[in-house]
Structures are given as structure tokens and as C-alpha cells.
Amino acid sequence: MIKSIAHLGPIGTYSELATLIYAEKLTNTTGVETKLIPYPNIAQTLQSVAKGETDVAVVPVENSIHGIVAITLDTLWELDGLQIQLGLTLPVIHNFLTRGNTLEGIKTVYSHPQALAQCQKWLDSHLPQAHLIATESTTEALHHLNQEPTAGAIASERAAQLYNVPIKVANINDYPDNCTRFWVISREKNHHGNHISLGFSFPQNQPGVLVKPLKIFAEQEINLTRIESRPTKRLLGEYLFFLDLEGDTTQKDIKIALDQLSSLTKTLKVFGNYDVLKIDNCSKGQS
Template sequence: MTITIAHLGPIGTYTETATIGYQDWLHQQTGQTYHLRPYPNILQTLQAVIQQEAKLAVVPVENSIQGSVAITLDTLWELDCLKIEQGLILPITHTLLSHSPQLENLKKIYSHPQALGQCQRWLDKHLPQVELIATNSTTEALAHLAQETTAGAIASQRAAELYNTPILATNINDYPDNCTRFWVVGLEPKPQGSYISLAFSVPKNIPGSLVKPLSSLAKRQINMSRIESRPTKRSLGEYLFFIDLEGSATDSAVQEALVELHDCTSVLKIFGSYNVLFLLHDTEGSRHTET
């Protein structure tokens, strides 16, 4: 039976590139065949799993330059049944595409907000006059170029090849070490992994309300690789806290910490225990390293 994997589309997005790499790795591990199905936005991509249109979904969660993808975090909090089964990390190299032969002719640049943010300094230096317009994905941005000869789009070199669009500039990231982290999400929690992602709310917004949850980790020497707050959307000044831990859910110290976290938080949601797969794509295909 072929397993369907949903991903942020259309075809040619960085998320699809990460999904292809994950699919190749899975096939090497299991021999199973997979079908990739693109969705127009992150919310619909995650909902595809709940609606059983796909067994797994791949969505971006964090970029090394621009930070977290808020809609991914918010949706995972709201949709309780989703569980992280795998982490993916993909190097990102942005390319400026356009049918205009010269940079100075451009008046608009389309792309996903994350890509626009990751290239902000380059855009300010080379195209300070252009209007920046956000789209649901980097590939969706290309749809505007056929009708607008003075428009450009930030996308991947692979997208340029797939959609036969000329490249005006390459390697336009503000920083060379640009990577995006993705989560593979399903309905079946994995029994163990090297990382745990969770989120919680605190009973009251008072001094010290965050100290108790964090001290339950610190006193057991459990390292946090990420912590971030997001608004609860109920009241100004109320926040949720998203945390990534290094450790296995089978470790006794981690288990004790999770019990204590439950006792000192208002709502605690554990999104999953998982490993991380590093994806390296080149002209020879894809290579993988797992931790």
C-alpha cells in the first residue's frame, strides 16, 4: 500500500524538497512506497492528517535566520491529536527569479514571509525601491511572474528549473548558514527519540510562574535546545511556552521532569519524542544523517 505524505505546496517548495529527502530515507529503511500530496498552506497540510487524506504531514517550524513559523506552533497546540514523528533539517539557498532581464526594472518581489525575511538585507541593498508581497509559499510566488514582467520571486533553484523561470541572482540569503527545521507530523506517537517537544501554559501571569517549570528541568540537568512564548489569543499578556528538550522519553529523569511539569503548569501538551534527520541535497541526489 502506498502511504500519502502531505506537504506545503505547490510543487517546488523547500518543504517539498525536505519531504522528498525524507521519503527517500524512509524508502531506504522500509522499502515502502510513498505519494507526496501538496497543500496550499500549513493549516490545510496539518488538517490533511486529521481528515485522513494523508498519513503524515511535513511542515516548516523554524528557520535559523528568521526564527519560528508561528502558524505551525499555534496549529499544533490547537489540534491535540497531532504528534511529531520526525524532525528534518534542510540547508536553504534562496534565488531571485524574474522574466525581467535587469534588477533595476523590478517593482515587486513575491515570496513566503519567511523567505522575504531571510533575504531582507540583500533586498534593502540591491532593491530598496521594490514592494515586498507575501504569498503562502515560495512556489506560489512564481504564479505572478508570467503576468508581471517587472516582478520577481524568491524561491529555490529547483523551482526555477521546474517552472522554467530565469534566475536573476543566486545565494541571496542574508547569512550563508541558512537552515530550516521541519516536523513530520502524524497521529501515532513514537515511543522514543533524542528530542522532545512540548508546550504549556502557566496558572497565573505572576512573578516566578515560569521558574517552577524550568527548574524541574534544570535540577535534572535536562537541556532545553529552544524556548519560545506565543500569545494564548485569550487575553493580552497571557502566553504559551514552547520548549524543545534534549533527551529520551524513556529516561527516568525525563519522566520525573514531565510529571513535575504537569503538576506546576495549567495545561501541558507533549507533541512528541523524535529523532532529527539532516538532509543534504546535491546534484547526485540526497544524503541523510540522523541524530
């Protein structure tokens, strides 16, 4: 049996690196062989699982510096039947790549919006003259360098090796402890873990609408580790809410809280009950 795993491509992205690490873990623990399938964006990566084109998707959800990856939450909310199987926390080390000779000659810098944001201080300090252009992935940015000698890109060490592009400056992160959290998502339901992710909407927008749900978790002494709001894309000022909490869905306090939350919300989606694997040392090209 070969399990197909979708990820944001092309090869050399941080998403591919996280996928390689997950695939290696899966093969080592279960013996299952894997096939990695890159997609041009995060939405299509998740849609491939929902449509049954692939078995699993690995997608970024949050960065320790720049916050949430909004398209992941938005797409997960829109698609039915997807469940988080595992969380992966990956250290991210950005590098400045160029075929140019000097930083002074750089006119354009390409990279994924998250990477540009995570290196903003370095860019302002060392390349104030450069025009920043967002791409779908850090690897896509490298395709511009062969045609543009005055261009640079922000990408991983692995990407530099794969595409044979020199690293001009290594480790340009604005903050040293830069990590990205990924979710491993499939159509199978996972019933146990130490983390729960959910999303919900309310029947109507009114003052204090979020207080009652938060009070439910406080009364059950459940620790919330993340809360985010996203626009419903229907009315201005109308929001969806996403929560991460510690616990297992089989626990009595969690069951009580989810039952009470269900009575307050218009739509409640439990995206998964899962464990998180922290990757301290990445052996596949990431230092």
C-alpha cells in the same frame, strides 16, 4: 501500501523538497511507497493528518535566521492527537528569479514571508525601489512572473527549474548558513528519540510563573535547546510556552521532570520524542 504525505504546496517549495527527501528515506528503509499531496497552507497541511485525510505531514517549524514558524506551533497546539515522528534540518539557498532584463526595472518582489525576511539585506541593497508582497509559499510567488515583467520572486533552484523561470541572481541569503528545521508529523506515537518537544499553559498569569518549570529541568540537569512563547489568543499578556529538550521519555530524569511539570501547568502536551536528521547534501534540485 501507499503512505500519503501532506506538505505545503505547490510543487517546488522547500517544504516539498524536505518531503521528497523524507519520502525517499522512508522508501529506502522500509519499502513503503509514498504519495505526496500539496496543501495551500501549513494549517491545512496539519489538519489533513488530524482529519485522517493523509497519513503524515511535513511542516517547517524553525529557521536558523528568522526563528519560529508560528503557524506550525499554533496549529499543533490547537489540534489533538498529532505526534512528531522525525526532525529534518534542511539547508536553504534562496535565489532571485525574474523574466525582466535588469534589477533596476524590478518594481515588485513576491515570496513567502520567511524568504523575504531571510533576504532582507540583499533586497535593501539591490532592490530598494521594490515593493515586497508576501505569498503563501515561495512557489506561489512564481505565478506572478508571467503576467508581470517588472516583478521578481525569491525561490529555490528546483522551483526555477520546474517553472522554467531564469535565476537572475543565485544565493541571495543574508547569512550563508541558512537552515530550516521541519517536523514529520502523524497520528502515531513515537516512543524513542534524542529530542522532545512539548507545550504548556498555566492556570493563571503571575510574576515568575516560568521560573518553576525551568528550575525543574535545571535540577534534573536536562538541556533545553529552545524555548518560545505564543499568545493564547484569549487575553492580552497571556501566553503558551513551547520547549525543546534533549533526552528520551523513558529516561528517569525526563519522567520526573514531566511529572513535576504536569503538576504546575494547566495543560501539558508532549508533541513527540524523536530523532533529527541533518541533510547536508540535497540531491533533488537544491544546491
